[in-house]
Amino acid sequence: MRVDFTKMHGLGNDFVVLDARAAPLPAMDEATARAIADRRTGIGCDQLILLEPSDTADFRMRIFNHDGSEVEACGNASRAVALLHGSAARVETSGGVIAVEPRNGGASVDMGEPRFDWDAIPVAYAMDTLRMPVGWEGLEAPGAVNVGNPHVIFFVPDTDAIPLGEIGPEIESDPLFPERINVNIATIVDRQHIRLRVWERGAGLTRACGTGACATAVHAMRRGLVEREVTVTLPGGDLEIAWDEGNRIHMTGPATESFRGSFEWGDFA
Numbered sequence: 001m002r003v004d005f006t007k008m009h010g011l012g013n014d015f016v017v018l019d020a021r022a023a024p025l026p027a028m029d030e031a032t033a034r035a036i037a038d039r040r041t042g043i044g045c046d047q048l049i050l051l052e053p054s055d056t057a058d059f060r061m062r063i064f065n066h067d068g069s070e071v072e073a074c075g076n077a078s079r080a081v082a083l084l085h086g087s088a089a090r091v092e093t094s095g096g097v098i099a100v101e102p103r104n105g106g107a108s109v110d111m112g113e114p115r116f117d118w119d120a121i122p123v124a125y126a127m128d129t130l131r132m133p134v135g136w137e138g139l140e141a142p143g144a145v146n147v148g149n150p151h152v153i154f155f156v157p158d159t160d161a162i163p164l165g166e167i168g169p170e171i172e173s174d175p176l177f178p179e180r181i182n183v184n185i186a187t188i189v190d191r192q193h194i195r196l197r198v199w200e201r202g203a204g205l206t207r208a209c210g211t212g213a214c215a216t217a218v219h220a221m222r223r224g225l226v227e228r229e230v231t232v233t234l235p236g237g238d239l240e241i242a243w244d245e246g247n248r249i250h251m252t253g254p255a256t257e258s259f260r261g262s263f264e265w266g267d268f269a
């Protein structure tokens with residue numbers, strides 16, 4: 001079966017988008033997603049995005065990490081999908097329903113409400129997620145936020161000085177995090193500006209992580225370190241994040257279509 005795809009990215013966090021809204025595709029599984037995402041033998045991407053019909057929203061977005069694991073949320077892909085859809089839409093994800101709206105060549109996304117309870121992150125046992133009594137090789141007292149998917153956040157004086165490629169996989173797979181975790185290393189520049197690098201669960205170092213920017217901004221706001229609207233600078237560029245009085249997180253930033261193509265489904269199965 002010949003299948004069309006769209007290659008897209010948000011600040012260099014790249015996606016293969018398959019659209020099964022009008023006509024169904026063969027069932028997606030972990031091995032097929034991993035094969036499509038492979039950068040040497042597949043098309044190559046950080047996340048595979050599968051659009052399907054939805055009973056509760058305008059359409060459904062399923063998200064598969066580079067390693068094939070299916071996950072709940074992806075901020076940068078939400079903006080890419082808004083661009084592809086071309087108008088405002090409510091999108092069902094397994095992390096909740098989000099609202100997307102194309103804006104200035106990118107999109108604005110209502111990412112929903114953050115969760116802070118230890119069992120909503122989740123972590124393995126009860127603890128305060130604002131200042132967790134844990135540490136890894138000099139990285140101490142992180143916070144944790146679930147913004148549809150799980151994030152742990154460390155504030156450091158210089159995010160570039162942390163060997164995230166080495167410590168990221170160790171923290172991602174620590175037994176403290178039963179569903180693994182996205183690892184955010186952030187520096188507060190001033191009350192309107194955060195610098196951030198992310199080791200993504202199931203994808204490794206990416207140029208940007210939208211949910212990581214949301215989780216880090218909300219955590220910094222909870223700690224009183226920044227205002228309720230901030231710019232988060234990632235290696236791939238800037239995102240604007242706001243946490244409103246109604247407890248909803250808003251993310252605004254660019255999205256880009258790179259190219260379109262097609263492939264034979266069996267080639268990757």
Ligand SMILES: N[C@@H](CCC[C@H](N)C(=O)O)C(=O)O
Nearest residue numbers: 074075076149201209210211
């Ligand atoms: N790149 C994404 C996040 C993708 C999912 C994440 N790796 C997870 O496993 O939760 C973003 O822009 O948010």
